[in-house]
Amino acid sequence: MSARSPTKKKIKTVLGEFDIASQSERGLGIYGGLYLTRQTPLANGARFDFGVNFYAKAFRQHEFNMKTRGATASFNFPLSERSNASFSASKSRFSFGGEPYSDTTKLGASYGFSTAAGRILRFDMTHEKQNIIDNADQLSYENSGSVNFGVWRSKQTYVSLELRGNRRTSEHPAFDSWGKGASVLARYNPKDTGWVIEGALSRNQKNWDRPSGITPDVRHDNEWLLSMSTYNSNFSFLGVTPTFRYTYQNRKSTIPIYSVLSHDVFVGVTNAF
Amino acid sequence: MPHVVRADLKAAQTALGAGDFVAALKEVQPVWQTHPLDAALITARSTLELGRPDLAEKAARAALTMKPDSYAALLLLGSALQRQDKVIAAEYYFRRALDVSEDARAKELSRNVLRSLQRQKNWLVDGTFGIVPTSNVGKVSDEKKNQNRLGGI
Numbered sequence: 001m002s003a004r005s006p007t008k009k010k011i012k013t014v015l016g017e018f019d020i021a022s023q024s025e026r027g028l029g030i031y032g033g034l035y036l037t038r039q040t041p042l043a044n045g046a047r048f049d050f051g052v053n054f055y056a057k058a059f060r061q062h063e064f065n066m067k068t069r070g071a072t073a074s075f076n077f078p079l080s081e082r083s084n085a086s087f088s089a090s091k092s093r094f095s096f097g098g099e100p101y102s103d104t105t106k107l108g109a110s111y112g113f114s115t116a117a118g119r120i121l122r123f124d125m126t127h128e129k130q131n132i133i134d135n136a137d138q139l140s141y142e143n144s145g146s147v148n149f150g151v152w153r154s155k156q157t158y159v160s161l162e163l164r165g166n167r168r169t170s171e172h173p174a175f176d177s178w179g180k181g182a183s184v185l186a187r188y189n190p191k192d193t194g195w196v197i198e199g200a201l202s203r204n205q206k207n208w209d210r211p212s213g214i215t216p217d218v219r220h221d222n223e224w225l226l227s228m229s230t231y232n233s234n235f236s237f238l239g240v241t242p243t244f245r246y247t248y249q250n251r252k253s254t255i256p257i258y259s260v261l262s263h264d265v266f267v268g269v270t271n272a273f
Numbered sequence: 274m275p276h277v278v279r280a281d282l283k284a285a286q287t288a289l290g291a292g293d294f295v296a297a298l299k300e301v302q303p304v305w306q307t308h309p310l311d312a313a314l315i316t317a318r319s320t321l322e323l324g325r326p327d328l329a330e331k332a333a334r335a336a337l338t339m340k341p342d343s344y345a346a347l348l349l350l351g352s353a354l355q356r357q358d359k360v361i362a363a364e365y366y367f368r369r370a371l372d373v374s375e376d377a378r379a380k381e382l383s384r385n386v387l388r389s390l391q392r393q394k395n396w397l398v399d400g401t402f403g404i405v406p407t408s409n410v411g412k413v414s415d416e417k418k419n420q421n422r423l424g425g426i
Contacts, residue, residue, distance in 0.1 A: 029405045037397040051397075057405060192377065234380065239368030239387060243403075268403020272371060273384035 029059040031266070046077035053092075063097040070104075083113040103131045119150030120160070140170035148185075158187045164204075174213050179206040194234025200227050215255055223251040229266075236272035243270040282308055285315050294319040310339045317349040326356035342373045351386065360394050 037051035049072075056067040070092025078084045088108040094101045108126040115121070125145045132138040144166035152159040162183040169176050181204035188197045202225040211218050229245035245266040253259045285300035297319045304312040313336035321329035333350035336343055351366035367390060371383035391397060 027407055029407070031403055031405050033401040035399040039392070039395060039397055236372050239371050262407065264405065264407040266403055266405055268401055270401070273387040
């Protein structure tokens with residue numbers, strides 16, 4: 001089900017200004033994911049996990065369907081009673097509209113530390129190689145890092161802040177970019193209600209080094225992202241409870257076709273534990 | 274002689290509370306005649322603690338036939354199955370225990386055993402399913418197509 005309402009956007013190219021039709025649509029799709037993980041406990045509390053995953057969204061108009069399948073291996077080990085570290089490697093393929101779009105290989109390392117009060121400090125670093133599967137076979141690399149730290153914890157509330165940064169380079173220098181972002185994440189569990197409310201507000205910025213060669217302008221994106229989810233763990237059937245998630249995305253780009261304003265709602269089920 | 278039976282039940286419960294599981298099993302014998310549900314639960318708990326999960330499973334199943342939505346029976350049956358490495362069956366009963374648990378403490382206990390069981394399993398299967406109403410199903414297609422066309426990442 002969908003209602004098409006095409007909108008026109010102007011784009012300035014090195015060959016002049018053109019109108020580009022952008023399809024802004026309301027639609028109803030279904031999604032499903034399956035994650036299978038083999039857990040192998042090792043000596044001294046360490047663990048090796050290997051998993052395969054599949055995730056798909058399907059709409060009535062098949063050109064919007066998307067599918068991800070991949071495999072992940074991770075090695076987690078405690079460093080002390082309150083700290084741990086992990087290394088991971090993953091490979092995934094993203095398909096769009098029934099056709100392969102990209103192959104991504106990712107290597108990651110993380111370190112986590114929990115204070116006596118239960119607040120968590122976490123560092124993550126990843127190196128990613130992405131191949132856009134098209135005639136040009138664009139290959140790019142991204143190094144990213146993030147730090148997340150708990151700033152407030154009570155019986156009902158947990159609030160953390162996250163800072164992120166990344167650098168993407170490519171075989172073609174026109175695609176090189178810097179990205180940075182910050183998020184406030186919160187989890188609230190009103191006393192004696194069973195409700196769990198989680199939210200995250202993010203501000204992201206991405207700046208390309210130079211014009212792409214097609215447009216004379218350099219692309220700069222500024223984005224607000226808000227996501228909220230809620231479920232009531234007091235209501236469950238075989239340990240599963242309905243969940244509701246809402247995502248708002250507002251991205252403004254110096255190149256108008258990259259601007260996005262969207263509202264997404266996910267209604268599904270999740271484990272109540 | 275109801276007061277005598279109550280005394281037996283109390284004695285079995287006291288022994289169970291004190292951690293004397295052999296005494297609890299001994300004291301619970303006459304209770305089967307008058308309070309079979311309590312007797313089955315005390316037997317299940319005691320045999321579980323004494324390292325006989327097979328007997329605990331039988332007693333917990335007996336309790337469940339008497340009261341299918343008994344939180345204690347579901348939790349004990351799940352524990353007995355878990356101790357016998359029957360993790361899938363154990364998870365089913367732990368999940369049912371979570372469904373029927375009424376107070377916050379019981380719910381938290383159910384969640385804790387379920388989380389602990391997840392870590393114990395060799396294979397973890399997780400799934401998600403739902404519907405997605407969205408204001409812009411075309412945004413990714415536009416985005417990805419334009420990335421290709423214009424060279425953005």
